[in-house]
Amino acid sequence: MIFWNPLESILVMYAHIVLTVKNKKYFENRELLFQMSLINSRLHFENLRLIINADISFVIYPRFLCQFLCHGKLFRNVPMTEYYKKISRSINMIFPIKAMIFDADGVLLDSLSVWKELGKRYITDLGYQPVAGMDEILFSMSMEQGAAWLKSRFTLEYSEEKIVMDLKARIRKYYFEEVPAKSGARELLQCLAEQKIPAAVATSSPREHICRALERNGLLSFFDKIYTTSEIGESKHSPKVYFTAAVALGSEPSRTLVVEDSLYALQTAGKAGFLTAGIYDALGEPDQEQLKKDAYIYCRDLTELQNHIFTENGGNQR
Incomplete structure (x- = not known):
């Protein structure tokens, strides 16, 4: 049993978790702090306290500041992204990804x-x-x-x-x-295929360009679907392309990870309820600090993202 008591809160290794949250709307807006991995979990509110009844298998999404005692280590008022990184290395968490949607330029392709x-x-x-x-x-x-x-x-x-x-x-x-694949793209996509996690591409570039570049780099066969904003009829300022891809992959937004290198597209996906991963590109988004802040996960490259999903979090379990 692990106890922590910064905000009248006690974490029990089995069956009961209590968190005090500042704003109940975090949950109502689908920006989940917790997503339970077990079907039998139960979640309800008492005033501004979130009550979760379930096994200890869970994911913490970094949308708050708190103190957390884990394996004898105290993390006190740590910035959200750093909190997530430290906790993910300290407890065998489950990252419940059911599907992934990738941008092409700057994420899969070094274009x-x-x-x-x-x-x-x-x-x-x-x-x-x-x-x-x-x-x-x-x-x-x-x-x-x-x-x-x-x-x-x-x-x-x-x-x-x-x-x-x-x-x-x-x-x-x-x-x-000419356009090459980004470092780590093949390895990450191979892992997804082995785990039977479907993937799609959502791009603002012409389909012909992206398909040819992916095929030449040996990546096209990893994708179930490819969607372009021109075919969808709306830019990535609208979440339509992400919703369309998620439906085709048979996944709901809260279990679908969208990987983007541009801030506006990542924000669009996040506001629509998708999990988001921000990827650094030297020629991409100029505001990397905001990208890092708004993303659930921020990585320097796809190899680091693969480690987040399949290594540091104890393997992806759906």
């Missing part, structure tokens, strides 16, 4: 460089000298906006339509022939 350097490469090949900061200027623009900017800035004789066609051809060639 962001082509978007970052597209305009510079194009101008250089035409014999012009790139201007300072043009990568950043073009990166936030649509293809059509970028073509207009290039034509105006370098006084190109081509039409904007011709520039767009040239840029799209370069991107297509890169995905078809």
